[in-house]
Amino acid sequence: MHDVTEDRSVARSFERWAAVEADGRSPRYAEWARGVATDAWLCAALADLEHVKRQPNLLFAAARFEGVPVAPWADVRDMIAGAWTRIRSTMLARMTQTNEARRMATLLPAIAHLRGPIALVEVGASAGLCLYPDRWRYRFGAGKYVGDASLPLLETQASPSTPLPEGLPSIAWRGGLDLQPLDPAEPDTRAWLEALVWPDATGGVDGARVDRLRTAIAIARREGADLRRGDLTTDTRALVEEAARHAPTVVVWHSAVLAYVPAFERAGFADLMGELPVTWVANEGATLEIGPPAPWAGPGDFVLRRDAEPIAITDPHGASVTWIDDIAT
Numbered sequence: 001m002h003d004v005t006e007d008r009s010v011a012r013s014f015e016r017w018a019a020v021e022a023d024g025r026s027p028r029y030a031e032w033a034r035g036v037a038t039d040a041w042l043c044a045a046l047a048d049l050e051h052v053k054r055q056p057n058l059l060f061a062a063a064r065f066e067g068v069p070v071a072p073w074a075d076v077r078d079m080i081a082g083a084w085t086r087i088r089s090t091m092l093a094r095m096t097q098t099n100e101a102r103r104m105a106t107l108l109p110a111i112a113h114l115r116g117p118i119a120l121v122e123v124g125a126s127a128g129l130c131l132y133p134d135r136w137r138y139r140f141g142a143g144k145y146v147g148d149a150s151l152p153l154l155e156t157q158a159s160p161s162t163p164l165p166e167g168l169p170s171i172a173w174r175g176g177l178d179l180q181p182l183d184p185a186e187p188d189t190r191a192w193l194e195a196l197v198w199p200d201a202t203g204g205v206d207g208a209r210v211d212r213l214r215t216a217i218a219i220a221r222r223e224g225a226d227l228r229r230g231d232l233t234t235d236t237r238a239l240v241e242e243a244a245r246h247a248p249t250v251v252v253w254h255s256a257v258l259a260y261v262p263a264f265e266r267a268g269f270a271d272l273m274g275e276l277p278v279t280w281v282a283n284e285g286a287t288l289e290i291g292p293p294a295p296w297a298g299p300g301d302f303v304l305r306r307d308a309e310p311i312a313i314t315d316p317h318g319a320s321v322t323w324i325d326d327i328a329t
Contacts, residue, residue: 124257125176
């Protein structure tokens with residue numbers, strides 16, 4: 001017998017996602033999420049999936065991957081229902097693996113103090129697009145540039161106390177770990193990652209993010225990284241040991257990954273990061289407990305942490321970084 005309490009749980013999660021995640025960032029996705037929340041048939045269809053496959057991000061990306069346009073909910077609801085078999089198959093086969101290169105602009109200040117070559121490890125790496133902080137130029141506000149003018153540009157708004165690096169990091173080796181790593185050379189990788197790009201404030205496809213994504217894919221195809229299939233809870237140690245053979249300083253970083261990891265595994269991963277000789281940089285949702293609390297962060301914020309200590313608030317897609325000294329409490 002179908003459990004209607006699960007249907008209600010789906011509806012509440014989509015309502016919350018609309019209010020906390022999408023409102024103010026993507027009105028179109030907020031509209032879609034509220035449309036799902038009030039649609040008994042779609043809530044029941046989603047309730048038949050395991051919890052990790054009920055994510056709004058995953059549903060909407062799968063729908064777009066299967067040809068549903070970015071359009072008002074009234075125009076796409078029946079398209080989603082009519083293509084449900086294909087959409088469901090895509091949701092089961094794929095994962096939410098957004099590779100937003102601009103997040104590197106908010107991660108970089110966390111390692112501004114490091115000197116000399118580093119080996120960079122990313123867990124939840126997807127196609128590894130955030131493993132190339134040395135292949136971009138950064139603008140942290142008016143006149144605040146880091147990197148050569150010949151490089152593609154990543155822009156974020158940094159608060160006054162944000163420590164900016166004197167130059168680009170020296171990366172001796174780069175490697176990534178993912179349950180389902182994506183090959184940047186595969187056409188399907190580009191199509192899937194583009195489907196994961198949120199619509200912008202106008203309700204259409206965010207052209208700036210798509211252009212940035214395509215540039216990041218081109219860099220990853222040209223440069224190459226050691227991308228491995230594995231679970232961050234069981235396979236990170238081996239990747240760190242490999243990284244340490246290439247540079248004396250190992251940085252492990254990640255962004256928007258741990259929300260997809262069960263709480264007890266998150267705790268185990270945090271313990272592992274405390275044991276290993278690495279600089280750990282985590283940029284994750286404020287509601288995730290992976291270190292000392294950050295009561296000054298709002299529910300829609302990301303908290304940037306270095307070795308578990310909160311040091312800044314960031315925009316989930318890399319648009320801003322507010323250092324802890326500049327946060328009004």
